[in-house]
Amino acid sequence: MLVLSRKTGDEIVIDRDIRIAVLATSGRMARLGIVAPPAVRVLRQEVHERLLAEESVAVSAADSASDSTIMTGVIRIAR
Structure with a gap:
């Protein structure tokens, strides 16, 4: 398992076409935005x-x- 620390506004890229962005954090919660091809089930x-x-x-x-x-x-x- 890859473990990363990210701040609001930071992104992670997986295999060029999947992006995960940290939209907001509040305490122990994080709001994530995910962009992936339609064939990828999220x-x-x-x-x-x-x-x-x-x-x-x-x-x-x-x-x-x-x-x-x-x-x-x-x-x-x-x-």
Whole structure:
């Protein structure tokens, strides 16, 4: 992990086309501005974690459905 100290108005550049600017600071909080190409998904950590959890539930449901279909198919073939 790269750890940097920045002041209001300072920027960080990632891979030429992603810019993170410190817009304001107040106590332990920092307000950041992020410029990135449309193909780059930028999310707050809590949103990212929620989406991962939702995807995990969807994958589990899809796996269960396909397992049921496979089992049904096996039972029909076995008859």
